[in-house]
Ligand SMILES: Cn1c(O)c(C(=O)NCC(=O)O)c(=O)c2ccccc21
């Protein structure tokens with residue numbers, strides 16, 4: 001359940017949140033992508049980054065998927081992404097939890113605007129845990145893909161970046177989205193510190209992470225559309241049932 005943190009906002013934060021949601025709804029309806037900067041502010045952002053770094057040095061990240069290396073000669077596979085799942089209740093992740101609550105508040109308010117069909121007609125009630133991702137540089141990347149190609153319920157992808165003083169010209173690591181609405185253009189999003197990006201998770205937004213040459217951290221949340229999610233869970237249960245019977 002998305003906790004409703006609207007009550008604890010001061011007036012100016014309320015206004016800030018309101019304005020942020022208007023931007024989100026407008027951009028999502030117009031482009032299917034929305035980029036907001038200075039989402040938490042420098043101090044909070046650094047506190048989140050420190051928690052992620054601590055998680056990393058404590059070994060919470062699982063080896064990412066192996067990406068077959070281009071040069072077959074030394075057959076060294078480039079380590080792709082490394083990820084760790086956080087539900088926010090663990091010890092030592094209070095700042096990541098704060099980030100999750102802030103994004104929930106933005107999505108909850110924007111979803112209220114949904115009622116007059118402003119945010120893609122989705123009914124958003126739940127989300128995944130936070131996926132904390134690390135690309136260790138050395139050219140690690142993520143091939144072009146669609147997050148939710150087969151209606152698993154996820155409707156909005158939300159990525160918060162933690163990379164201070166990131167310079168794409170030397171470190172790469174661009175998020176490149178190929179919005180299906182625009183055949184001739186792409187959206188290049190630099191993974192800079194305290195930036196948050198939202199985009200529709202389905203086939204409208206194929207995207208890739210270009211090779212990173214410096215450690216690149218990001219935290220992803222996926223929000224579910226209630227109806228699509230319910231159907232996906234039912235389908236999954238039916239599949240399991242038929243597999244059990246077949247066994
Ligand atoms: C590590 N990582 C990802 O980085 C992206 C992704 O699209 N990232 C975009 C970005 O970081 O800008 C993913 O979509 C993804 C999906 C499943 C498992 C891991 C994944």
Ligand SMILES: [Mn+2]
Pocket residue numbers: 145146147207
């Ligand atoms: Mn993705």
